[in-house]
């Protein structure tokens with residue numbers, strides 16, 4: 207189970223990827239409906255999150271296409287660095303929003 211915050215963050219990232227897809231398609235000359243709706247949904251979603259979390263996410267988004275990545279076998283799937291045990295405890299057991307020490311991406315455990 208993801209914490210509410212991470213659930214919202216993952217949804218925010220999904221929306222951003224959808225919006226980007228629409229913009230890419232638009233660039234090659236196709237007009238896709240629904241962009242405004244997605245942007246509105248994105249804004250509503252961002253408002254539900256704490257400001258520092260959104261700020262950190264926006265910063266990461268400039269650097270990475272996917273700035274929120276899952277952890278598998280105690281490894282960050284963004285940079286493939288092993289996550290230290292104390293961070294695993296905080297992220298998985300205490301369900302805190304934590305960042306990878308290797309790449310800075312926000313981590314989540316989905317099992």
Ligand SMILES: [Zn+2]
Nearest residue numbers: 282285306309
């Ligand atoms: Zn990483």
